[in-house]
Amino acid sequence: MLMFRAMRYSGLPRSVLLLRFASSIVSRKHDYDLVVLGGGSGGLACAKEAVEYGARVLCFDYVKPTPAGTKWGVGGTCVNVGCIPKKLMHQASLLGEAVHEAVAYGWNVNDRDIKPNWKKLIQSVQNHIKSVNWVTRVDLRDKQVEYVNSMGAFVDAHTIEYRTKQGERKQLSAENVVIAVGGRPRYPLIPGAIEFGITSDDIFSYETEPGRTLVVGAGYVGLECACFLKGLGYEPTVMVRSIVLRGFDRQMSELLAAMMTDRGIPFLNTCIPTAVQRQANGSLLVKYLNTTTQKEESGVFDTVLWAIGRKGLTEDLNLVAAGVKTVNDKIAVDHTEATNVPHIYAVGDIIYGRPELTPVAILSGRLLARRLFAGSKQLMDYTDVATTVFTPLEYSCVGMSEEMAIEKLGAENIEVFHGYYKPTEFFIPQKSVRYCYLKAVAEVSGDQKILGLHYMGPVAGEVIQGFAAALKSGLTVKTLLNTVGIHPTTAEEFTRLSITKRSGRDPTPASCCS
Numbered sequence: 001m002l003m004f005r006a007m008r009y010s011g012l013p014r015s016v017l018l019l020r021f022a023s024s025i026v027s028r029k030h031d032y033d034l035v036v037l038g039g040g041s042g043g044l045a046c047a048k049e050a051v052e053y054g055a056r057v058l059c060f061d062y063v064k065p066t067p068a069g070t071k072w073g074v075g076g077t078c079v080n081v082g083c084i085p086k087k088l089m090h091q092a093s094l095l096g097e098a099v100h101e102a103v104a105y106g107w108n109v110n111d112r113d114i115k116p117n118w119k120k121l122i123q124s125v126q127n128h129i130k131s132v133n134w135v136t137r138v139d140l141r142d143k144q145v146e147y148v149n150s151m152g153a154f155v156d157a158h159t160i161e162y163r164t165k166q167g168e169r170k171q172l173s174a175e176n177v178v179i180a181v182g183g184r185p186r187y188p189l190i191p192g193a194i195e196f197g198i199t200s201d202d203i204f205s206y207e208t209e210p211g212r213t214l215v216v217g218a219g220y221v222g223l224e225c226a227c228f229l230k231g232l233g234y235e236p237t238v239m240v241r242s243i244v245l246r247g248f249d250r251q252m253s254e255l256l257a258a259m260m261t262d263r264g265i266p267f268l269n270t271c272i273p274t275a276v277q278r279q280a281n282g283s284l285l286v287k288y289l290n291t292t293t294q295k296e297e298s299g300v301f302d303t304v305l306w307a308i309g310r311k312g313l314t315e316d317l318n319l320v321a322a323g324v325k326t327v328n329d330k331i332a333v334d335h336t337e338a339t340n341v342p343h344i345y346a347v348g349d350i351i352y353g354r355p356e357l358t359p360v361a362i363l364s365g366r367l368l369a370r371r372l373f374a375g376s377k378q379l380m381d382y383t384d385v386a387t388t389v390f391t392p393l394e395y396s397c398v399g400m401s402e403e404m405a406i407e408k409l410g411a412e413n414i415e416v417f418h419g420y421y422k423p424t425e426f427f428i429p430q431k432s433v434r435y436c437y438l439k440a441v442a443e444v445s446g447d448q449k450i451l452g453l454h455y456m457g458p459v460a461g462e463v464i465q466g467f468a469a470a471l472k473s474g475l476t477v478k479t480l481l482n483t484v485g486i487h488p489t490t491a492e493e494f495t496r497l498s499i500t501k502r503s504g505r506d507p508t509p510a511s512c513c514s
């Protein structure tokens with residue numbers, strides 16, 4: 001079975017692989033073929049894939065509690081304090097909206113004064129997470145990945161030290177090491193930040209209702225948290241240092257911010273926090289500087305949530321002992337995910353300059369294991385990674401932003417097809433269609449190869465996922481427009497994109513079906 005899988009990925013004949021396995025067993029001078037530091041998306045994927053090819057694998061995973069005391073089990077950020085609880089909160093918030101829509105559709109529901117039960121929601125989310133933690137542990141045991149719930153650190157390039165639950169120091173040696181330690185939220189260096197603020201590491205298990213929440217940061221985390229809090233009936237405000245969603249297509253980012261403003265989420269633009277103080281009544285006084293007016297201002301909130309980016313967890317690894325170089329708090333790797341020390345690799349969020357996304361961590365971990373233990377040559381392709389911002393109208397994209405296409409090809413060499421659209425299901429509850437918009441950024445000549453797709457609307461992630469595969473396969477405008485749509489869906493709008501920005505024609509549709 002192992003041989004069969006290895007043959008599949010390496011393309012090497014059985015006899016060559018048998019020789020390789022045999023020589024690796026004879027030369028086993030280390031306790032493990034692979035030690036993985038970090039049991040999150042990337043580390044677990046790599047460890048589980050490696051045992052499939054007969055490697056002896058051990059995986060460390062340890063979570064330091066947050067300053068507010070929050071801690072969690074095995075599985076890393078995505079499962080415990082990232083994608084999964086975030087998506088559940090997003091869904092909870094969408095359901096609040098759906099109750100009102102149900103009434104418009106004839107459901108006999110009392111939709112006045114509906115309020116979620118925060119504690120119950122948190123409990124349900126945490127119950128789900130605990131079940132995933134349990135399944136993860138069972139899976140590791142069944143697959144015979146040794147799991148150690150401890151912090152691992154280098155003693156030298158092949159030796160890892162850790163403490164047992166009893167406090168005893170132990171060491172083990174590894175032929176290969178994969179660093180998959182991920183990151184944790186940053187706190188600003190201002191008075192009261194750590195004492196009074198929380199982060200995404202705390203919000204999904206926060207027992208207190210958040211109330212008036214100042215969300216500092218306008219990246220994915222800030223915008224997503226602000227939106228689900230609003231949908232759940234709380235009062236978030238977003239503090240923006242420069243622009244929302246830096247790095248994303250500007251038109252789409254601004255449309256998204258306008259959609260949030262329309263839904264009653266205020267933005268404090270060009271502001272940076274300077275101090276947080278607890279007031280006598282328990283509320284938090286946040287002082288901040290408006291960098292446009294240069295005025296000191298302040299506001300009163302119940303919760304302050306820092307969403308100002310994440311730092312890589314390199315500081316506890318003793319990388320100096322292994323000779324691994326860092327860039328700021330991340331690790332630079334080559335195209336094979338190797339660090340400057342050839343048998344030490346890194347995958348996931350800890351890699352410098354790569355997308356911090358779960359599927360990226362998983363695929364790079366899996367491919368690395370196949371290269372290490374199954375003779376595969378396949379490298380991770382970090383280009384054209386699709387992504388979604390889970391706001392009430394979601395924003396999803398793959399490929400280049402309009403700005404990036406202009407920068408790379410020149411404005412005269414690109415064509416942007418765009419359009420607003422009206423989702424059928426929005427009509428009866430009279431939901432706003434003002435922000436339902438999509439565009440395709442393409443080459444201007446030939447079959448017009450598509451460089452980027454951008455969609456804002458319901459279930460954007462589900463819509464863009466399939467188009468991402470098409471884009472990676474060289475999708476052209478010609479093919480897109482020759483694709484028969486599925487009616488009535490919102491994804492079919494991509495097959496009806498006929499208006500170019502250059503034409504100056506009105507991209508607003510007259511009806512849903514023409």
Ligand code: FAD
Pocket residue numbers: 037038039040041042043060061062063064075076077078079081082083084086150151152153180181182183200221313316317347348349350355356357358359361
């Ligand atoms: P992690 O999952 O962070 O795992 C690293 C693990 O290693 C952790 O458990 C850590 O405690 C442990 N560790 C650290 N140091 C050591 C050590 N020395 N020894 C042992 N263990 C150690 N991505 C998406 O694709 N979609 C989303 O919708 C999405 N939503 C997100 C929402 C939020 C709020 C956040 C914060 C992130 C979100 N992400 C999302 C990003 C995604 O969670 C990360 O990209 C992904 O979890 C990275 O995986 P990783 O394996 O690199 O690191």
Ligand code: NDP
Pocket residue numbers: 188216217218219220221222224240241242243244245246271272273307308309310355356357387388389390
């Ligand atoms: P980001 O780096 O995306 O955003 C950080 C935000 O905080 C920016 O708006 C930044 O502003 C601002 N900021 C930084 N420092 C300060 C400061 N000192 N004071 C005030 N504002 C500040 O980080 P996130 O934490 O939002 O997300 C981290 C990563 O997690 C993402 O890159 C993403 O890959 C992943 N993620 C993915 C999700 C998804 O797939 N849906 C969801 C959530 C996270 P400025 O632009 O001025 O620097």
